Amino acid sequence: MxxxxxxxxxxxxxxxxxxxxxxxxxxxxxxxxxxxxxxxxxxxxxxxxxxxxxxxxxxxxxxxxxxxxxxxxxxxxxxxxxxxxxxxxxxxxxxxxxxxxxxxxxxxxxxxxxxxxxxxxxxxxxxxxxxxxxxxxxxxxxxxxxxxxxxxxxxxxxxxxxxxxxxxxxxPSFAKEQSVRIVLGLYDHRLTEAGKDNLLNGEWKVTPVADRMGLRYSGPGVEWKEREQPFGAGSDPSNIVDAGYAVGSIQIPGGTQPIILHRDAVSGGGYAMVATVISADMDLVARAAPGTVTTFVAVSQDEAIVARKERAEQKSKAWESLGAKP
Structure with a gap:
């Protein structure tokens, strides 16, 4: 058919x-x-x-x-x-x-x-x-x-x-406000304390610039520590010499608008990744429509692993509620 x-x-x-x-x-x-x-x-x-x-x-x-x-x-x-x-x-x-x-x-x-x-x-x-x-x-x-x-x-x-x-x-719910859990790194050390505070305590909104490659957010922006850029990196403090990107990586080009890389994102480039959305919350990010107010909550890797297990258990229970097996 x-x-x-x-x-x-x-x-x-x-x-x-x-x-x-x-x-x-x-x-x-x-x-x-x-x-x-x-x-x-x-x-x-x-x-x-x-x-x-x-x-x-x-x-x-x-x-x-x-x-x-x-x-x-x-x-x-x-x-x-x-x-x-x-x-x-x-x-x-x-x-x-x-x-x-x-x-x-x-x-x-x-x-x-x-x-x-x-x-x-x-x-x-x-x-x-x-x-x-x-x-x-x-x-x-x-x-x-x-x-x-x-x-x-x-x-x-x-x-x-x-x-x-x-x-x-x-x-699942499709709320207009979200709390998204993240693991800080690899380049969060390049942010000033004020910049990190804005990332974790500021409110960010999903912009209409969002597709399968990634979602762009607007908000208070962050501050980067001043440094002499290494050979091969761009002049902006958010630039690095190229590195690989994990799915869910958060970049903040120019220190203004974070971008969460999603399922069709490129695998590497020259922007610093200040954090990564945990795998258990990637579906949550995908449900965010433009205008969704988002806060980022830092968790440890151990907490991220627990959240992944809890998500798998929730999915299994959903299948079982239908009389089905995943």
Missing amino acids: AFEIKNPGLATTVQDQGRTGYYNVGIPQSGSMDQYSAELGNALVGNGPGDAVLECTYLGPILVTDAEAVIAITGAPVEVKVNGEAKPQWTRLHLAAGDELSFGVIQGGTRYYIAVQGGIDVPEVLGSRSTYTLGGIGGLNGRKLEAGDLVPVGSPRGDLPSVETLPEPFR
Whole structure:
């Protein structure tokens, strides 16, 4: 079976858990920005957590299915319509051949997900079906969807879970205020005490300059210690001789607007990384719409590891609430 794309929306792409093992040669992991929402969509339709879904950004697509299909819409709150009739999110929906799926205006966050029983069945590239548009690989021809595309869907591989709707306690929130946990380093020592205080105690807002590569924030700015820049670094105190970037790295070019690197970010460059968002909070960052007020909370590596374990346990409990196994 396949989905025929009548209208692609703003930026609809195929994503899964991402491709790992190639960051050292400049190929980012890509994958769903909000992994939790995407994986729970897969759980609702009887897929595995790694199956590919459609990631919709702000304006979703209009698509028609050419055969019966079982789908679920998860992620940011948005009006879901089947043949013009409103349908709920976070629950299993059954489509008949010829049914049209469309969306209204997003009501919070930035991205929502279409999971379909059998998964989106595009070819794997370097072990993943995820779209990396800058590199033109993965997904459907390495790009976002276009009108007229036929998106193939795989065959079901298992039974549907016994519960059709994800219980409310396991659904993520899309608040207008966030506290994001970070581990300081590698270059936080280049900040003055006042600069570090602004980073950790100031309020930062997500700007409209935000995509799959990263999110830019506005706020009080930071101060860098004066120094004679080493050979090969730029003149700005936020410049360094090139270094590798971890996913979630926070840069502050010019000391004014922090940038959190996300799933399609480059793997290295010449800006100092003052901190890194912990892995447990990367989905939280992905849910932030422009204007979201953000505070950064410094934690230790040990605390970050505990948070990662707690996130995994929460996800497992969500799957179990559906009668499914991750």
